[in-house]
Amino acid sequence: MFNKGDNVSVLDEAINGVVVSVKDKEVTIETEDGFMMTFFVNELLNMNDSSNLMDSIRRINRDEIAKEKEIPKPRSFVKERKDKHERSAPEFDLHIEKLVPNKQGMSNYDILTLQSETAKRHIEFAIRNRIPKIVFIHGVGEGVLKAELDFLLGRYDNIAFQEGNYQKYGQGATEVFIKQNSK
Numbered sequence: 001m002f003n004k005g006d007n008v009s010v011l012d013e014a015i016n017g018v019v020v021s022v023k024d025k026e027v028t029i030e031t032e033d034g035f036m037m038t039f040f041v042n043e044l045l046n047m048n049d050s051s052n053l054m055d056s057i058r059r060i061n062r063d064e065i066a067k068e069k070e071i072p073k074p075r076s077f078v079k080e081r082k083d084k085h086e087r088s089a090p091e092f093d094l095h096i097e098k099l100v101p102n103k104q105g106m107s108n109y110d111i112l113t114l115q116s117e118t119a120k121r122h123i124e125f126a127i128r129n130r131i132p133k134i135v136f137i138h139g140v141g142e143g144v145l146k147a148e149l150d151f152l153l154g155r156y157d158n159i160a161f162q163e164g165n166y167q168k169y170g171q172g173a174t175e176v177f178i179k180q181n182s183k
Helices: 050-059 062-069 108-128 144-154
Strands: 007-010 016-023 026-031 036-040 044-046 091-093 133-137 159-163 173-178
Touching: 091 108, 108 133, 108 144, 108 173, 144 159, 144 173
Parallel strands: 091 133
Antiparallel strands: 007 016, 007 044, 016 026, 026 036, 133 173, 159 173
16 A cells, blocks of 8 residues: 555654555555654554545545544443433442541530531532532441431431431432422
């Protein structure tokens, strides 16, 4: 396809040159700047023959190039069914290790108070910003934080809540649905 002395251009790069040697599917060219570079046949375009231009364009498989440039998606063990328009809900982890850098010196009462105040702040934020759903991750433990969270959520009229998706969170999460009033 390419012969020694052919003027070529590199696809996807601004490099032009002259063919120096051809070995199987590899072509070595001398660029206009005097550098020796090796490319595969499908990366070059013969500039001597204008009819070859259409052959070269037909040879390019757009789907294959798009597949090469596509970033692979990470594989998930749990496949959730989602509506096309559904956005993922914000998740807030109420474990004390996530809220403070060091819990030493804090009593159980202090820890529970901080966790419930954090949850209340997130609920108020979601209501103010019309966020329809949030998820609190509280863990399983002895159920003290979950009970406190249930009590807190029960004080709101425009909120419904249920256990979080078992496949995703196990038994340690609560989904909160905020009913929006039309304004």
